[in-house]
Amino acid sequence: MSxxxxxxxxxxxxxxxxxxxxxxxxxxxxMVGAPACGDVMKLQIRVSADGxxxxxxxxxxxxxxxxxxxxxxxxxxKGKSIDEALAIKNKEIADELALPPVxxxxxxxxxxxxxxxxxxxxxxxxxxxxGV
Amino acid sequence: MKLPIYMDYQxxxxxxxxxxxxxxxxxxxxxxxxxxxxxAYGWEADEAVTLARKQVxxxxxxxxxxxxxxxxxxxSDNLAIWGVAQFYREKGNHIITLTTEHKAVLxxxxxxxxxxxxxxxxxxxxNGLVNLAALEAAITPQTILVSxxxxxxxxxVIQPLEAIGRxxxxxxxxxxxxxxxxxxxxxxxxxVMNIDLLSISAHxxxxxxxxxxxxxxxxxxxxxxxxMHGGGHERGMRSGTLPTPLLVGLGEACRIxxxxxxxxxxxxxxxxxxxxxxxxxxxxxxxxxxxxxxRVAGNLNISFNYVEGESLMMAIKNVAVSSGSxxxxxxxxxxxxxxxxxxxxxxxxxxxxxxxxxxTTAQEVDHVIEIVVSAxxxxxxxxxxxxxxxxxxxxxxxxxxxx
Numbered sequence: 001m002s003x004x005x006x007x008x009x010x011x012x013x014x015x016x017x018x019x020x021x022x023x024x025x026x027x028x029x030x031m032v033g034a035p036a037c038g039d040v041m042k043l044q045i046r047v048s049a050d051g052x053x054x055x056x057x058x059x060x061x062x063x064x065x066x067x068x069x070x071x072x073x074x075x076x077x078k079g080k081s082i083d084e085a086l087a088i089k090n091k092e093i094a095d096e097l098a099l100p101p102v103x104x105x106x107x108x109x110x111x112x113x114x115x116x117x118x119x120x121x122x123x124x125x126x127x128x129x130x131g132v
Numbered sequence: 133m134k135l136p137i138y139m140d141y142q143x144x145x146x147x148x149x150x151x152x153x154x155x156x157x158x159x160x161x162x163x164x165x166x167x168x169x170x171x172a173y174g175w176e177a178d179e180a181v182t183l184a185r186k187q188v189x190x191x192x193x194x195x196x197x198x199x200x201x202x203x204x205x206x207x208s209d210n211l212a213i214w215g216v217a218q219f220y221r222e223k224g225n226h227i228i229t230l231t232t233e234h235k236a237v238l239x240x241x242x243x244x245x246x247x248x249x250x251x252x253x254x255x256x257x258x259n260g261l262v263n264l265a266a267l268e269a270a271i272t273p274q275t276i277l278v279s280x281x282x283x284x285x286x287x288x289v290i291q292p293l294e295a296i297g298r299x300x301x302x303x304x305x306x307x308x309x310x311x312x313x314x315x316x317x318x319x320x321x322x323x324v325m326n327i328d329l330l331s332i333s334a335h336x337x338x339x340x341x342x343x344x345x346x347x348x349x350x351x352x353x354x355x356x357x358x359x360m361h362g363g364g365h366e367r368g369m370r371s372g373t374l375p376t377p378l379l380v381g382l383g384e385a386c387r388i389x390x391x392x393x394x395x396x397x398x399x400x401x402x403x404x405x406x407x408x409x410x411x412x413x414x415x416x417x418x419x420x421x422x423x424x425x426x427r428v429a430g431n432l433n434i435s436f437n438y439v440e441g442e443s444l445m446m447a448i449k450n451v452a453v454s455s456g457s458x459x460x461x462x463x464x465x466x467x468x469x470x471x472x473x474x475x476x477x478x479x480x481x482x483x484x485x486x487x488x489x490x491x492t493t494a495q496e497v498d499h500v501i502e503i504v505v506s507a508x509x510x511x512x513x514x515x516x517x518x519x520x521x522x523x524x525x526x527x528x529x530x531x532x533x534x535x
Contacts, residue, residue, distance in 0.1 A: 061516055061518075
């Protein structure tokens with residue numbers, strides 16, 4: 001089994017591994033996948049007051065491609081607005097990492113992780129707005 | 133130290149230099165066909181084959197006339213199971229085997245099911261061993277053959293061969309044993325164990341690939357229908373010109389195994405325990421698969437919880453081992469052997485089989501411990517599941533959406 005160089009690079013030197021405070025109202029946490037399927041991705045984003053993602057962290061249980069895909073999206077979302085982050089499509093991730101067909105689900109999962117993190121952030125914000 | 137460190141001795145072994153030395157003259161100088169009766173080229177080859185036959189027989193306490201040379205254990209398993217089934221099909225149509233047998237046994241049985249035979253695939257206990265009471269209960273008047281391996285290729289457990297053989301003899305059922313991982317590693321005697329058919333492979337015991345043998349009992353006689361038809365070699369059970377160099381290699385490998393077995397196995401066991409304790413004392417949430425005591429010296433099979441199998445294999449790429457999941461294929465299939473032991477799917481995916489053997493050193497073992505421990509720690513640091521475990525989340529209580 002041979003991996004693409006970019007996958008190996010992200011796997012061996014993963015960017016932004018770690019956790020942000022999930023209780024922080026500025027932080028959105030997305031957790032997707034299932035252990036039985038062999039992939040669980042946790043992606044966290046922190047959104048600044050002006051709506052820009054200023055930090056992102058991940059933790060992933062999964063194959064080298066899943067780790068690489070999550071590492072890559074943490075790099076990509078940083079500095080983007082929420083809407084720009086939501087525009088990232090799995091195909092771009094798969095193309096960047098040259099994922100083979102059996103690994104496409106890793107890029108799908110990474111896209112889902114962004115959506116899930118944003119949804120969590122938005123629900124926290126709306127709850128705050130309601131003064132909950 | 134040569135990288136990657138070879139720890140896959142259950143997959144195959146290097147040819148022992150002494151074995152290769154013995155084989156070399158039989159390629160170019162002494163190339164005769166052992167079946168040629170009319171000249172010296174044939175006679176010397178026949179002598180070499182006769183010696184090899186004797187060496188194989190000696191290792192398992194058999195008579196040389198009971199050894200049939202084959203291309204390897206897969207062919208031996210096919211010949212034993214299919215051959216007995218076809219020969220005795222008037223007598224009965226039932227075969228018993230284990231769910232943890234090698235594919236060469238299971239697929240032959242599956243094939244026979246499509247040909248009118250009934251096969252019982254007995255489950256094993258969580259430690260990988262056969263339940264003797266269940267085996268006894270499974271034998272019917274229709275049963276003609278029980279096929280149970282000596283040593284499991286994945287988890288290394290040693291089946292209670294004497295007890296199985298005794299039971300089969302009492303019930304007048306033939307006992308075939310796939311000895312690919314056992315012969316040369318554990319003492320095996322076909323008479324003590326009442327084995328009627330025994331499959332042997334050369335390349336698992338530092339012999340060449342492409343050759344093996346099937347022991348076929350003469351007293352009481354076991355008869356087989358041949359798969360290979362032709363010149364009537366091997367008393368009609370397996371036609372085809374005998375490959376003298378390969379047989380010399382097999383014979384020499386058996387001879388060496390008989391001489392060194394006791395010391396080699398105790399050394400290998402010491403290294404295996406060094407590896408097991410080295411890993412298990414430094415990592416938590418690690419499980420040994422298969423019984424610790426009824427286990428061949430060179431096998432260690434462990435699962436690492438909260439890391440994923442394929443990334444673990446990537447992280448320990450400097451160690452040549454086998455994984456419990458066929459992750460190179462399109463579908464991520466966990467090992468059927470581990471599943472049969474009741475290992476859950478996640479743990480099966482993260483299992484690693486370490487195979488130690490004749491040329492494994494303590495230095496290699498220590499290096500592997502370092503590589504594995506740091507890889508698992510690194511992946512766990514990166515794992516959201518591990519984080520939840522550290523936070524005290526009860527993992528069994530979580531509901532996951534399938535994807």
